[in-house]
Amino acid sequence: MQEFYGMIGDSHRMREVYQAIELASNVDVPILVQGETGTGKELVSKAIHNYSPRNKGAFVSINCAAIPHELAESELFGHEKGxxxxAHKARKGRMELAQGGTILLDEIGDMEMFLQAKLLRVLEDNVIMRVGSEKSIKIDVRIVAATNKNLLQAINDKTFREDLYYRLSLFQIHLPSLKERKDDIPALAEYFLCQVNSQFNRNISHITSSGLKRLQNYDWPGNVREFKNIIYQTAVKAKNDFITLEEIAAILPDMAVSEPDEQLNSPSWLAFSDETSLYDMEKEAIKKVLALNNGNKQKTAEALGIGRSSLYWKLKKYNL
Ligand SMILES: Nc1ncnc2c1ncn2[C@@H]1O[C@H](COP(=O)(O)OP(=O)(O)OP(=O)(O)O)[C@@H](O)[C@H]1O
Ligand SMILES: [Mg+2]
Incomplete structure (x- = not known):
């Protein structure tokens, strides 16, 4: 299984990301990583650190959305005793802990305005001041900021500083959503199956082709994180050493399915060559009708004009 900077997927969109990681590793400027939730922003940030000359230093991350207002400044810049x-004793903030390395300012779009002003000064002067101190401390830290928000919109809404945006956005990396790179789904599935196999001592070799097709017909609003979760759930419950369409359909939410596969909807979807055996025709027909009905067995049986129990029997017979 080929990994690129610790990531999976060799689609055109991901190759652009890898090129950006490569460039970003070699130039010591702030980086802005943007992408929907679960697209791999944290992975990319770590990759930039790991492949940069700063990799001997620490990689420190802070979630700007999760720190309470009163503690925010001290978390980032530290404080003096009292x-x-x-504040019973002096404490270093995350910026100081990242000296020589990289800091990931995660969910930067949610950073409070007063902290944005202080961060801007850090970017301009490369110095910080601990809370309760007048002394400037020089810092040598690369800043990687990540967000799933549209920062230009946030600037418009007056929740994000424009000057900070221009400081941070010199080098931007945009991560594609999973639905924009569905050709990576088989490789991602294989990758996560390997992980489940080793973590849960299972021996699942593959997902049936109708199962994979179903995975590719879903829009994945939670992106790779959601995908990983669904693969783990189905793999842990799988009855055989492979995963079937029904096992996926039983877990995958029904909504957010993209337009039905054109091939399935075209009039020729059940065209067989003269050599096709009756066995293969029936198997193929069941597979396609099942996919067309998103794995719903009741609807599939109705569409095929057979009873539910005979559908079950046939699914077993054909290993579907
Ligand atoms: N290309 C990829 N290859 C392998 N695993 C990936 C890939 N992209 C994301 N993942 C996995 O998906 C999960 C989510 O990734 P990550 O935490 O980096 O996303 P994120 O963009 O930071 O999400 P959020 O906006 O919710 O913080 C992680 O388990 C990560 O390992
Ligand atoms: Mg993240």
């Missing part, structure tokens, strides 16, 4: 009531 700076506030609970």
């Amino acid at each position: 700076a506030f009531t609970s």
